Structures are given as structure tokens and as C-alpha cells.
Amino acid sequence: MRIGLAQINTIVGDLAGNSRLIASAYQKLVAEGAELVVFPELVVCGYPPRDLLFKKRFVPDVEQATRELARSIGRVPAVIGFAETNTTGQGRPYFNSAAFCHEGRIVATARKCLLPTYDVFDEDRYFEPAAAPTVVEFGGQRIGITICEDIWTHAMISTRRLYAGALPVAQLAGRCDLMVNLSASPWNHGKGGVRHTLVADTARQLGCPVAYVNAIGGNDELLFDGRSLVADATGRVVAGLAAFCVEQRVVDLVAPSADGLHPTFDQEDLADIYDGLVLGVRDYANKTGFKQALLGLSGGIDSALTAVIAAEALGPQNVIGVSLPSVISSQHSRDDATLIAKNLGIRYHTLSIADVVASAEHTLAPLFAGRPRDIAEENIQARARGLLLMAISNKFGALLLTTGNKSELAVGYCTLYGDMCGGLAVISDVFKTQVYALSRWINRHREIIPVNSIDKPPSAELRPNQTDQDSLPPYDQLDALLKGYVEEGLSRADLISQGFAEAVVNDVVRKVDLNEYKRKQAAPGLKITPLAFGVGRRIPIVQKYVS
Numbered sequence: 001m002r003i004g005l006a007q008i009n010t011i012v013g014d015l016a017g018n019s020r021l022i023a024s025a026y027q028k029l030v031a032e033g034a035e036l037v038v039f040p041e042l043v044v045c046g047y048p049p050r051d052l053l054f055k056k057r058f059v060p061d062v063e064q065a066t067r068e069l070a071r072s073i074g075r076v077p078a079v080i081g082f083a084e085t086n087t088t089g090q091g092r093p094y095f096n097s098a099a100f101c102h103e104g105r106i107v108a109t110a111r112k113c114l115l116p117t118y119d120v121f122d123e124d125r126y127f128e129p130a131a132a133p134t135v136v137e138f139g140g141q142r143i144g145i146t147i148c149e150d151i152w153t154h155a156m157i158s159t160r161r162l163y164a165g166a167l168p169v170a171q172l173a174g175r176c177d178l179m180v181n182l183s184a185s186p187w188n189h190g191k192g193g194v195r196h197t198l199v200a201d202t203a204r205q206l207g208c209p210v211a212y213v214n215a216i217g218g219n220d221e222l223l224f225d226g227r228s229l230v231a232d233a234t235g236r237v238v239a240g241l242a243a244f245c246v247e248q249r250v251v252d253l254v255a256p257s258a259d260g261l262h263p264t265f266d267q268e269d270l271a272d273i274y275d276g277l278v279l280g281v282r283d284y285a286n287k288t289g290f291k292q293a294l295l296g297l298s299g300g301i302d303s304a305l306t307a308v309i310a311a312e313a314l315g316p317q318n319v320i321g322v323s324l325p326s327v328i329s330s331q332h333s334r335d336d337a338t339l340i341a342k343n344l345g346i347r348y349h350t351l352s353i354a355d356v357v358a359s360a361e362h363t364l365a366p367l368f369a370g371r372p373r374d375i376a377e378e379n380i381q382a383r384a385r386g387l388l389l390m391a392i393s394n395k396f397g398a399l400l401l402t403t404g405n406k407s408e409l410a411v412g413y414c415t416l417y418g419d420m421c422g423g424l425a426v427i428s429d430v431f432k433t434q435v436y437a438l439s440r441w442i443n444r445h446r447e448i449i450p451v452n453s454i455d456k457p458p459s460a461e462l463r464p465n466q467t468d469q470d471s472l473p474p475y476d477q478l479d480a481l482l483k484g485y486v487e488e489g490l491s492r493a494d495l496i497s498q499g500f501a502e503a504v505v506n507d508v509v510r511k512v513d514l515n516e517y518k519r520k521q522a523a524p525g526l527k528i529t530p531l532a533f534g535v536g537r538r539i540p541i542v543q544k545y546v547s
Contacts, residue, residue: 004034005228007247009217011287012046015065023072025248030076032250037078038180040215041148044082047184047215053126059083059094070101077102077138081182091128098145098182100136110134110145113168118159120536133168135175144176148183151202169202177208184215187225188530189269200235208233209253218283221527221534223276227265240265244275270441273528280526281313284424285399292318294398296389299333303403304340304449305439306426316345320398323350324385328464336450343448356384382418390421399423402523407432410482412515420522428525429532432475473504481508487531491547516541
């Protein structure tokens with residue numbers, strides 16, 4: 001069989017636009033000789049639809065759009081992911097389903113068995129699980145249909161314990177000649193190898209080819225990397241589609257191509273992170289209607305990296321960089337901000353905040369009389385910058401990008417209503433050590449990010465001669481602590497037992513816990529790690545647990 005993999009980029013809720021993409025991809029793949037076309041999970045409505053599902057007309061509209069698509073399907077069948085009303089009168093109101101469409105109608109419907117409720121997933125809130133996967137007979141082939149999580153029951157996956165031993169893949173044993181998996185699997189760096197293993201081992205277990213078709217695109221915080229793949233009955237991966245790019249391809253299961261793996265299918269980790277962030281910025285802007293982006297350029301490494309990503313995502317002509325020096329901003333920071341703008345070819349402006357800061361301090365002087373200068377005055381500078389950047393954003397309709405990294409956001413090394421102002425936090429899930437690694441990777445062929453921005457000690461420059469390490473441990477140590485405490489859930493005792501100094505552990509953990517209120521007010525950030533600040537991490541602001 002020749003199977004068409006339709007790796008397309010949909011917009012959540014854009015039923016008409018998504019339907020056009022589906023129809024176009026189907027026609028293209030059929031013209032190229034596909035005998036079966038498979039689309040990603042919930043492709044008609046986009047993933048994740050979240051509480052749009054609770055709008056009275058949403059699922060009926062999705063079902064209507066799916067029926068209309070089915071009418072356009074000819075002799076070559078298509079498997080299309082959609083949301084379906086649960087009419088049984090029991091359980092959750094909807095099913096996460098796949099329509100097997102052929103010759104103008106939906107001839108069979110498969111439903112998802114395993115509904116994830118961990119990390120960013122909340123599918124049990126909406127969907128009722130199916131008892132078993134569906135098998136459809138077509139053209140002398142028995143085609144088993146699974147949806148995303150249904151194959152995530154491998155022994156190496158800890159979340160398999162959530163499903164009380166339910167094993168959809170095992171239920172298909174001996175019942176299918178081909179298994180397809182419709183997926184919308186969000187990406188985080190390092191996840192690709194796990195997926196390869198899952199699909200390959202599933203093929204070996206069933207003794208038949210497995211075609212895995214994944215979504216691609218950015219939807220809010222989530223990034224979908226595509227990388228649809230096909231494994232033959234021995235578990236050998238015979239086709240792998242592009243990472244972070246739309247691609248449609250026909251794969252001959254009998255005689256697969258010798259060069260079936262796209263060059264980006266198994267690329268290095270830093271390239272993955274960069275491509276994911278670029279896709280996230282591009283899709284967030286385009287799908288929300290922004291044509292241009294804006295950011296403050298401090299001369300530091302974080303804003304430089306964010307500017308590179310924005311210019312790649314939207315084109316240099318659509319990026320506005322603004323330098324906002326204060327009276328204590330160093331000349332080298334001003335020069336580095338100018339240089340990154342020149343290297344990228346973005347629009348660039350310099351606006352001094354000295355008068356704004358002086359005016360605010362003058363207004364506050366009677367109230368602050370007799371009190372020493374402290375963080376309140378320092379933060380006036382950051383908030384003056386936020387004020388001006390938001391005004392420019394309003395005036396020109398540009399998406400303001402925040403430039404803080406995960407290390408800073410974790411410990412509260414950021415200013416509410418100051419440098420946290422913005423519509424998208426591009427690198428808020430990128431640790432500072434990763435910021436350095438990415439910046440050096442970007443400069444691997446020529447200097448784009450000024451070397452001085454990479455080499456100089458990092459500083460917020462809110463007071464003279466300030467450096468980040470005045471109040472934080474070195475970033476390699478800080479990031480290791482944060483990975484353990486935030487991402488792995490380790491306790492203070494666990495971290496101390498790993499060799500970290502008790503005083504440092506206590507200080508970092510205290511900062512993380514105290515600054516939850518800031519993170520709840522932060523702009524949405526692009527998720528690149530297994531656990532990002534945002535929808536996948538739900539820590540109370542008001543809590544007194546000491547780990």
C-alpha cells in the first residue's frame with residue numbers, strides 16, 4: 001500500500017481554513033499516488049481546542065465540517081481526526097475521534113482509548129475513552145486506527161501507569177495488517193528519540209507497518225514538530241518527515257525510498273530548539289494577526305537571541321528593536337544593542353528613559369522621603385521601559401516580545417510591569433546556559449550575536465556595576481538546581497545530597513517559591529522542555545509547603 005502522510009499546520013477553531021488545508025493535502029497526495037491518506041489528531045478543529053469544546057455549537061460545527069470533508073473524499077480513503085458528540089448518554093460529552101472517509105461518506109469512526117491528564121494535557125475533562133481501538137477493512141487490508149496516546153504504553157513511559165493496564169496496541173495484536181496513529185504530540189527537546197522507539201517497537205509488536213502522522217505548528221505555548229514517520233514490520237524507520245515544517249509525502253510500504261528520512265528528522269538538539277522557537281514566534285504572530293514584532297534591545301545576550309529568532313520568524317523588515325538606555329546604562333551595552341540590530345538588518349530606534357525615570361522619582365519623592373534608595377527605584381527603570389515599549393506596541397500594532405529566560409523567571413529576576421510586559425515570552429522556557437549555547441550555535445559560521453554580549457558578565461544594569469551573580473549563583477549551578485527542583489520535583493534534601501551547598505539550595509528554592517505570583521502574570525511562553533512554567537505546572541501562589 002502507498003500511504004499518504006498529511007503533516008499540516010492548522011489553527012485551533014479555524015474550521016473553514018483547516019478544511020481547505022485538509023482538502024488540498026488530500027488532493028495533492030492522491031495525485032502523487034496515495035492509496036490511503038492519514039491526517040493528524042483533531043485536525044479539523046486544531047489541537048488543543050481546550051474549552052472551545054464547551055461552546056454549544058463548536059462540536060456540532062466540527063462534525064458538520066467533517067461530513068462536508070467526507071463528501072469530497074473519493075475512491076482513495078482518508079482518516080481524519082475530529083471531535084465527536086457522545087450520544088450514549090453516559091460519560092464525558094465528547095469523543096476524540098477519527099473518521100474513516102471513503103467515496104463521499106464516513107464509513108467508520110475510531111475513538112481514542114487513552115486520554116492523557118498530565119503535563120499540558122487535560123483530555124479527561126472533555127472526552128470519553130473508547131474501550132478498544134477500531135479496525136477497518138479496506139482493499140484487502142485490515143487497518144488498525146489509534147490516536148496519539150494510545151501507543152504511549154511502552155515500558156519506558158512512566159505515564160503508562162495512569163491507564164490501569166489498558167493496552168490498545170496489544171488489543172490490535174493479530175487483528176491488523178497496518179496500524180495508523182493520528183497524533184498531536186507537543187514537542188520538547190529530546191522527545192524525538194522516544195517517539196521513534198515507540199513507533200518502532202509497536203511495529204515489531206504487531207508484526208506490521210505503523211504510520212505515525214503528527215501535527216506541526218505553534219498553538220499558544222505548545223509547539224508541534226511534525227516528524228511523522230513510518231516503521232516497517234521489523235521496526236525499521238523507513239520514512240521520516242521534516243521537523244517544524246509542513247510536509248506531505250507518499251510512502252510505499254512495499255518498496256520504501258532509500259532516502260526516506262528528511263535531513264531535519266534527526267537533527268541536533270540546538271537546531272531543534274532554534275527551529276522550534278522560530279516556528280513558535282511565527283505561528284503565534286501570524287495566527288493572532290500580528291504582522292510585526294517589537295522588543296527592547298539591552299545589549300545583553302537574552303534580547304540579542306530573541307531578536308535573532310524574531311528576525312528569522314517574521315523577516316528583519318518586520319522586527320522593531322528599541323534601545324532604552326538609562327543614565328547608568330554602559331556604553332558597551334548601547335554599542336552591542338546597535339550592533340545586533342545592524343547585523344540582523346532590523347528597524348532600530350534609541351529612546352532614553354532618563355527623563356521618564358527622573359519624572360517618576362520626582363513625583364514619588366515626597367512619599368519616599370527619608371527612605372534609602374533600593375529596589376523600588378531600580379524597578380522604575382524597568383517599568384519606564386515597559387511603559388514606552390507598550391506605547392509603541394499600541395501605536396504600531398506590533399507584538400511585544402519579552403526577553404527573559406527560564407532561569408530569571410524561576411527566581412523572580414524580572415520586573416512585573418517592566419521587562420515582563422509583552423504578548424509572548426519567547427525564551428521563557430530556555431535556561432540561561434541554553435541561551436549561551438544557542439547563541440554560540442547561531443554564531444557558528446559568522447558573528448551575528450555580538451561576541452561581547454556573549455562574553456561579558458550578565459547584568460540587568462539597574463544600578464552601577466551590577467551583575468547577575470551579585471544575588472544569584474553561577475548560571476551553570478543555578479540551572480542544575482532549577483532543573484532538579486522545578487522539572488524533576490526534587491526536595492531540598494535531595495539537592496543537598498547531590499552536593500549543592502545547603503545555603504545556596506535554600507536561597508534558590510525560596511526564590512522559586514516566592515515568585516509564583518510573578519509567573520502567573522507573565523506572558524505565555526513557548527514550551528521547549530518537559531516541564532515549562534505555564535499550563536503544565538499548576539503550583540498554588542498561596543501555599544506554605546516546605547520541601
